[in-house]
Amino acid sequence: MASTDYELVIPDTFVFPGQGGQKIGMFRGQYEINPVVREMYDRADEVTLRRLGRKVSEVSFYGPQDTLDQTIWIQPSVFVASSAAHEVLKRRGIKPKKVAGHSVGEFAALNAAGVLDFENNLEVVIERGLAMDEVGHEASGGMAALLGMSQRKARDVARIFETQVANINSPKQVVISGIKDNIDAAVSYVKGLEIRGIDASVLNIPLAAHSRLMKKARQRMNKDVLPYFDFKKPNVDIAFYSNQAQRLTDPELIRQHLAAQLTKSVLWYKGVSLMIQEGAKNVVEVGYGTTLTKLLRRDFRNLVHIIPVEQYLSSET
Secondary structure, three states: OOOOOOOOOOOOEEEEOOOOOOOOOOOHHHHHHOHHHHHHHHHHHHHHHHHHOOOHHHHHHHOOHHHHOOHHHHHHHHHHHHHHHHHHHHHOOOOOOEEEEOOOHHHHHHHHHOOOOHHHHHHHHHHHHHHHHHHHHHOOEEEEEEEOOOHHHHHHHHHHOOOEEEEEEEOOEEEEEEEHHHHHHHHHHHHHHOOOOOEEEEOOOOOOOOOHHHHHHHHHHHHHHHHHOOOOOOOOOOEEEOOOOOEEOOHHHHHHHHHHOOOOOEOHHHHHHHHHHOOOOEEEEOOOOOHHHHHHHHHHOOOOEEEOHHHHOOOOO
């Protein structure tokens, strides 16, 4: 199956990116030309101005970069961009049968599935960012991608340097998470191996997401945040796949998962494999950037059509 024959293909599966690829100006062009995108950012601005003292559009479009890179802004910025892109597709009658999100991208997936409405979802994302940021200030953490290395060897590196496997994005891309000094040491070690095809790089994420260091954030979300929001079942015709490679339908299990995912690994490759086994054929990354698109092209290009979202994001609605 050719992964780029998308002209007449309608997507049946939406995937939503997580943090790490944020840049000043993200989605600014779409905001300027697309009234649906502008409407979504205007709605989001009301929430973030009240909760965080600034408009998410201002931070996303104009920065400065060190502000956008803060956890409290990365997460709402990524969520709003993805939700705005989804709203464009939705109003054009393009609806998914399957949705999944990478890390914070799960919240945009839940929005698409009808589990939480946009404003309430954004409130939860803000609370998540605040909880993680508070923990991040208590312990200086970071994350790094190990490239070209088997999962077994990546786990060995994580163990040796007292870090934790945070994401299994593909058979040869594993992300580790932990204390920043340990992350830096692990990256130096992998680079020092000087083995062709094997490399490591520190990610632009200022804390140790999906690790035991997020225990306090998990407890705060589980006790003080998530119980106060009304989670619904996913729409009957949309399947939600979690970062634990499970299809979840029960609102309470979804609520529990959103707290637990803060300290658990993101099993992205396994989750995408499950979606394909259960019928995913035409996949589009909904949001800013192409991080998930690159993973799909590398690992699944012969199994699914991969459709660029840009073709849907014109000024016409």
